[in-house]
Amino acid sequence: MFGTVASGGQATGVLLRNGGRLHLEAASRPEYATPECGSVPDLVVHDKAGERILEGLLAEAGQRLPEEGGTGGVSVLKASAGPAGRRYGCQEDYLIARRGEFGRLADILIPFLVTRQLICGAGAVAQTPRGAVCCLSRPAGPTGNGLSSVPVRSRPFINTLVEPRVTAGLRRLRVAVSESNMSETTTLLKAGATDLVLRMAEAGTVLPGLILDNPVRAIGEVCRDLTGGTWVRLADGRQLSALDIQREYLTRAKDFTDQRGPDAVSSRVLGLWERALDAIGAGNLDAIAREIDWVIKYQLIERFRAEHDMPLPAPQVAQADLAYHDIRRDRGLYDQAQRSGAVERTARDIDIFEAKTVPPAPGRYRHAG
Numbered sequence: 001m002f003g004t005v006a007s008g009g010q011a012t013g014v015l016l017r018n019g020g021r022l023h024l025e026a027a028s029r030p031e032y033a034t035p036e037c038g039s040v041p042d043l044v045v046h047d048k049a050g051e052r053i054l055e056g057l058l059a060e061a062g063q064r065l066p067e068e069g070g071t072g073g074v075s076v077l078k079a080s081a082g083p084a085g086r087r088y089g090c091q092e093d094y095l096i097a098r099r100g101e102f103g104r105l106a107d108i109l110i111p112f113l114v115t116r117q118l119i120c121g122a123g124a125v126a127q128t129p130r131g132a133v134c135c136l137s138r139p140a141g142p143t144g145n146g147l148s149s150v151p152v153r154s155r156p157f158i159n160t161l162v163e164p165r166v167t168a169g170l171r172r173l174r175v176a177v178s179e180s181n182m183s184e185t186t187t188l189l190k191a192g193a194t195d196l197v198l199r200m201a202e203a204g205t206v207l208p209g210l211i212l213d214n215p216v217r218a219i220g221e222v223c224r225d226l227t228g229g230t231w232v233r234l235a236d237g238r239q240l241s242a243l244d245i246q247r248e249y250l251t252r253a254k255d256f257t258d259q260r261g262p263d264a265v266s267s268r269v270l271g272l273w274e275r276a277l278d279a280i281g282a283g284n285l286d287a288i289a290r291e292i293d294w295v296i297k298y299q300l301i302e303r304f305r306a307e308h309d310m311p312l313p314a315p316q317v318a319q320a321d322l323a324y325h326d327i328r329r330d331r332g333l334y335d336q337a338q339r340s341g342a343v344e345r346t347a348r349d350i351d352i353f354e355a356k357t358v359p360p361a362p363g364r365y366r367h368a369g
Contacts, residue, residue: 001030001054001061001074019359020050029088030054030076035359036093040192040265042360044184045347049355051078051327058328079325080122080138080179092175094195097202102160105173108201110157111210111232112194112249113177114219115242118228119276120190122179123294125301125312125321126224132313134301136223136294137179157215173198177219182325182334184346185272185291192269196253205256208248211235226298228280243281250274290344297324300333 002014002024013023019035032050037043054076061074080089096105121136159174175194181187200207212218213233221230228243240248250273257266272291279287285295304320305312326332329339337343 001057001076003061003064016053017357017359018046018049018355020046020053022053030057036095037360039360040188040195040269041346043191044187045351045355046360047187048184048347048352052352053356055327055329076327077322077325078180078182078327079322081124089176090178090180092178092191092194094173094175094198095170096173096198098169098171105160105201106158107211108207109197110215111212111245112197113157113175114212114215115222115228115232115245116190116193117219117223117294118242118246118280119193119273119292120181120186121223121294122181122186123297123321123324124223125317127313128224132311132317133224134226134298134312136226138223180325181293182332183291183293183296183343185344186293188265188346189269189272189276189292192265193249193253193273196256196266196269197249200252200256203256205252207252209234209236210240210245210248213237226280226294227283228277243277246273246277250277290342296334296337296343297321300324300337 002022013021015021021033023031023033025031032054034043034046034050037046058074058076065071065074117136122138124135124138126133126135126138157175157177159176161172161174178190181190211234213235218232222228222232222242224230225242228246229241231239231241232245233239250270253273254270257270262270276288276292279285285299289295289299301317301320304310305314305317308316310316320333323331324333326335329335334343338345
């Protein structure tokens with residue numbers, strides 16, 4: 001796949017004309033990093049542009065494969081796990097002010113990250129000792145402390161990195177407990193809600209004391225409950241549901257935005273955030289079945305099972321679980337749903353096409369290529 005973009009086939013990473021980057025991970029996993037974007041809508045567009053870039057490389061690789069004596073086909077899944085069940089993940093980078101106590105930032109952000117699976121999980125059918133279960137997400141299994149200034153392979157929830165390339169006075173915050181989304185609206189909600197929480201933390205907004213007793217255990221418990229009702233133990237001994245924790249953050253984010261004046265993007269993010277929590281709390285998933293990834297996927301799989309009278313552990317269900325994330329638009333289940341008009345969108349195809357070669361403005365890589 002990387003033969004046409006990596007000079008001599010030797011490079012493991014290449015800077016793209018749009019300011020993004022392609023990278024070949026240790027296990028020959030292709031990775032796409034968006035360019036640095038100045039707005040959440042730009043991020044959504046460039047995230048989708050990455051799918052189209054990889055889809056183009058995939059088509060070229062499929063044509064070359066028989067010529068080089070290969071058999072079978074090639075697939076690229078935008079997912080947190082491969083066919084063998086090995087977990088990967090997704091990273092989100094945000095620029096934040098260097099000032100402030102980073103331990104406080106972790107205390108504020110980690111409860112939000114643990115419970116935001118409710119609103120932006122990509123969905124999964126997981127095999128457990130009790131059998132197959134539908135989950136909000138398939139976490140990457142972080143360990144260690146919540147906040148770290150060392151590379152992500154130590155598996156904290158978030159890393160803080162100081163880089164010479166970053167604008168003076170700013171620090172890069174890397175969220176390591178994330179997963180790639182297919183839904184444009186879910187990506188908008190994920191990045192937009194996280195951005196609001198970070199802005200509140202930077203502004204010194206008083207946020208509820210929601211420090212978790214054991215974030216690593218909590219993130220696994222939350223992901224297995226589609227109702228959001230799982231109790232999460234806090235460091236002070238109290239217990240709150242994942243749904244209640246998210247509602248606390250939403251309430252503070254609405255107040256924060258009202259005080260500073262909402263814009264179109266924050267209003268859309270807050271509206272979708274509230275509707276998602278209300279729908280999950282009421283058990284009315286149909287209300288968000290066009291906008292939230294895990295709900296779209298869950299309902300697709302449930303319809304597939306009902307149509308074919310199939311149990312959840314069936315291998316065909318596992319195949320459908322992965323096919324949802326196939327970036328080839330002629331066979332990926334999400335893209336088929338989008339083509340039929342079954343999901344909402346936030347980006348235009350013409351903007352995604354342009355973003356394959358044009359960087360966002362402003363951006364560090366405006367003249368890359």
